Amino acid sequence: MRHAWGAHAVHVRPTKPGWLELRLVGWDVLADVRPARRQAVAEPLRLPLALREDGDWHVRDFRTVPHELILGAMQSGKSVYLRNLLCGLARQRVVLVGIDCKWGVELAPFAPRLSALADDPDRANDLLDALLEEMEDRFRLIGLSGADPDAVLTSDVWGLPDAVRPVPVVLVVDEVAELFLAANRDDEKRRDAMVTKLIRLAQLGRAAGIYLEVCGQRFGSELGKGATMLRAQLTGRVCHRVNDEASANMALADISPEAALAATSIPADRPGVAVVGDSSGGWSRVRSPLLSLEDAAAVCRDTSALVPELPRLDRFRPAVAVASAGPSSSTGATPTARPVTE
Template sequence: MVYQYPKGEFRFPLIPDGQKQAETKPALHKTPIPRQKPRAHSKNAEAPKFEKKRPFRPTDVPSPVFAFQKRPSRFEFNVTKEPESSDVIEELVAVVEPMQEEVESEFVAALEVESEPVVLEEIEEISPVVEEEEIMQQEEIPATPQRIELIHEAPKPEKIEQPEPSTPPKTRIPFNVMMVNQDKQHVEQKRAIVEEPIIATGEEPEIAPVFPTEQHLREDASGYYFPSLNLLKPPVFENEDAEWLAFQEELLNETLENFNVSAKVVNVTQGPAVTRFEVQPEKGVKVSKITNLTDDIKLSLAAKDIRIEAPIPGKSTIGIEIPNETSRPVMLSEIMNSQAFQTSKSPLTAALGLDISGMPIVTDLQTMPHGLIAGATGSGKSVCINSLLISLLYKATPDELKLLLIDPKMVELAPYNRIPHLVSPVITDAKAATAALKWAVEEMERRYQLFSHAGVRNMEKFNEYSSHPEHSGEKLPYILIIIDELADLMMVAPNDVEEAISRIAQKARACGIHMIVATQRPSVDVITGLIKANIPTRVSFSVSSQIDSRTIIDTGGAEKLLGKGDMLFLPSGSSKPVRLQGTYVGDQEIDAVIAHVRNQAEPNYLFKQEELLEREIAKEAEDDLFDEACDFVLAQNGASTSLLQRHFRIGYNRAARLMEALEKHSIVSETNGSKPRDVIITREQLEKVRDN
């Protein structure tokens, strides 16, 4: 086999190194295609020209039956009308003439008068008819007022015909001057004003007051006028936001469904500041399953804070309280104008606020009988105290109630100075406050001694006993002690203050002495167990922690309050607190009421703050062993500091102070070196000194 190999003559094709010429492609020439714009957007389209300042003219549309001829008039009901007398027409002309200027301004175009007179269906609604003139004549109208004539013709009596289905008759009155029902009402109102006889007496009409003036006219037997409710600001009312309530209810139901809780909202109650949704769980659902969803419900509803009351006392539902979008203030006048406050006969009735359902809540200090108010700074304690005081001034006379006000802050209760209800001026010194509490304890003991001699049990019976002609005695008033800041007093003299408050709270109710204590530091060292045990009624405003809430009302919940008067009220004998929106009273209202009360009588103080301070200093300077030391040195016929130390078993400092007091009262002589001091007074002289 022979193989033939290539001889190597094959040459690969070589590409020449010449310049490359770009291939020319035919250019795409776009020919403009004219587009036709719609006539509505065409610039050359002729816009309709509207005539300005021309009255409207109804155009005649040719009828397919009557063409441009006059159509026969048809009426739904042809009612016979009796012709009226000329007196009615004269009255109508007299009524329309004062309204000429208003008619000219309201009706620009005149009505065209046809050959037949225009008679309206109702006689009282006769409108002026004016002939229609040309446009050029209207522009040349002189400035003199025109007289509007009434054209009235009584129609001939016709028989009542059955209604025929027909189209409404064509009217010749343009639509822009037709009198609709609303215009007729305005004309009737103006006509009624014109027809009413006005008697020029020169006196302005009396404006009805916001509140009834019966309260201002109420007078006590002693000539004391109670303040008027008009001195207070009127209440503020707002409508319920139904859309927001429905939206929140839907969100709450959806949240419970998402967490597999078989419960639904059955009732919604909107209060002044919060709204309560009553959730009813199905059978077999634990209450804790809903209460554990507090944070989840707050997240779903995007609420500031919520409070769950499980269950609501007296109901088989769980209350979920959510803040409103906008809260309304509860004015003091709203509570004082309520039936609950007006019908109360007790002179110690005080206003508190509104509950969630909108019911006014008042309290009687006789059944209270002592109260504790606590809360953080700015939560509404001082406003609550002012509301209590103002409401008491509307109920009690100076002969029925005396006030002992203790204000270590010096500014909150200062406006109440110089009112006739005060026992003393407002006490601002801590030492004087301690002495005032001791005075209250002494007054309590004195009253019980009077009750014992009279053989009565309480103050009401004693006043009845004293008012009897056979028994001449004093009529005892109620005494209310208000302490605005207890923490300040507890820092100065904790033992004395706690002892005095405890004694008053334990046994002062029957003798007509009541006490309200307020503090912004609800700690255990301020509100001790002894004070809490003797003060059953408590009011808690917003606090910072659950521990403070338990200190005040023995349960949690006050840490979730909103502030600004939102409170939990725990009445005496109740185990669960009630949520209230406290009343608000402004400085102007307080000043107005106090100014009225000051004008009624002058204050009759039993003591003053300076006298209490002097008495307290004198008690501190005088030792309890002074009388015994006097008898001892007279018996020994000599005195020395070491002798007093050994006999009375006291320290050197106290014995030295006793020796200085004996020397000051001229009982012993001055120092005689190391020898004992001489006694320079006899027994008879000592008795005279004690009597003085």
């Protein structure tokens, strides 16, 4: 059919018993990807992030796939995928939390919209403690709802009434390998504690409305104790071009060997191309629309008023640089910093 119709590709998928959908694509849709048109009514925690090779959109649905692993080497387009994700969430009523142990260079531009940011391992350890406390409080709230005989029984926050339902929390961990590195015995104790806390959040966070996006250039069992267990809890997988076959296998081999093979064949001259899969075994090539760092930072500045109140995270709220007012601000004056809570 591809030859007879002169098509670029033909995709076949079952829609219901006895029915197949044939989709003929006339050109390489991943060659030039434009942002998806905004829906009239945005669905909470559901974002179109990348165009699939069959012409449909890969939609990141946190309530269906609560946690995700994003891998990619330098200049692979991983950061662009993350920018699209953060900008989509910034427009919604969501608590955004960041851990970036590269001194915050990757997530600092989004500080106006972040409720918390940890830029070193010690601060990340304290932030994870605060998130665990928040999760425990939410489970107590869910348990109390069952004491009311007139209430609808629920085992997660989405079954609670709108008036008492906590705001969803999305934790973004950039360069997860930095959390695993240890130079001495004290670092090893802190590393083991942080990894254990991340695993607890991944195992229990979905019911409490806490979701994880774990990013890295390299992810393998040699990172240390707990790496494989953490990966097993991250249902969604996004693998951009990586520097070694082991990383592609760590991300996708348990989903499909063909998916891991496809990830190792991504060319270096096509940044943004990735292989997306989940635990159902389905996978597809996708490409994120280009979004510059300046545009992404502007979206976070414009949506800073949407930062939800979560007092437990106030001490981790990042400071935001604000240009000095008056004529001197146009002459290259040094910006001043203020907490975004002011």
